[in-house]
Amino acid sequence: MAIDFEVADHIATITINRPERLNALDQEHYEALSRAWMEVRDNPEIRVAIVTGAGERAFSAGADLKTYDPASREWSTFWTTQRDALLNRGLEVWKPVIAAINGYCVGGGLTLTLATDIRVAVPEAHFGLSEVKRGIIAANGGTQRLIRQVPHAIAMEMLLCGDMVDAETALRWGLINRIVEAPDLMDAATEYARQIARNAPLAVQASKELAVRGQDLDLVAGLRLEQMSARLLRETADAKEGPMAFAEKRLPNFEGR
Structure with a gap:
């Protein structure tokens, strides 16, 4: 399973480890990610979490559209709203979550980021919600969280045009907190996590x-x-x-x- 999970010094680190697919997620990986988030929520030894992607190209490209077909799921699953719940799909995790964004952060990768609390990105990171270009919508919170986190016109541009923006633009728009060089990314995220973990x-x-x-x-x-x-x-x-x-x-x- 390509969702790595580690805990040290009250800090959980979740790594989407599928770099050959730009850390895209199919149903199996979504289920593993759900289990990781529930462990963060339920384990009293964990005080803060970091989520990142493996490799140097992508944080996550979201759903793996080549293998993941939501339309194939039974209609009965529509009303099992807490089944395989995700951080960006309504799972309540009150422990702070930090995103260490190491590359492309698009589609479900960005909706995941929108559900985190503090975000650090490398200069090469790009952000976008391209779902409308594929005939679908930015679900899992894309249409709900983005409009609450950035000005209306910016949110609508991202949702309706579907284009990507670079890290500097994301910083200016308030999507991320900081830009750091790639070798310093996890150190910056970990420093945030340690500072939070020291608090009550x-x-x-x-x-x-x-x-x-x-x-x-x-x-x-x-x-x-x-x-x-x-x-x-x-x-x-x-x-x-x-x-x-x-x-x-x-x-x-x-x-x-």
Whole structure:
């Protein structure tokens, strides 16, 4: 199976390891990727995840159109909405996810990126949603997340024209956080991950969930949800450890409880 999964120092690294196919995904690989995301969600030892692609050409070209035919699936699967759930297909993963984009990031590769929280890319990376050129749409969140993350006109240009843009354009549009040279890509992503993993994991996860859910709430409801979460967190051991470590001038030992 060409989905590599490693965990070290509270950081999970998921590598789409199919460089001969530009890290494109067929049904078997989508299922393996789903299992990886559920492990990130459910394993309390994991505090943050990095997702990347193998090789030097592509992060992911999305669905392998030569072998993957969604139309061949039984209609009954349409209502099994949590079957083989993916990060960009509605799986709720409140642990932060960092994308290390090592090349072409198109189609499902870009919709996956849109479901991550922090994105680092090499100068050679290109981004695009070309589905309309194939008679389909940018599903798995493409039509929903992009319009919430970049200005309306930019989102519509990408969705309706289907052309690719380079890394500098993606940075200017706010699709990615940083551009780094290829040899430094994983170091940059790992530094983000380590910085996050040092923080209190419950507070980190609460912050992500509040920020994401708040997009669908009015301000009053969002503020109230924030107040409730803050009150709950004050009862945790980590909330006591943080101020104590500060007073004692030492690094906190957060345990996620």
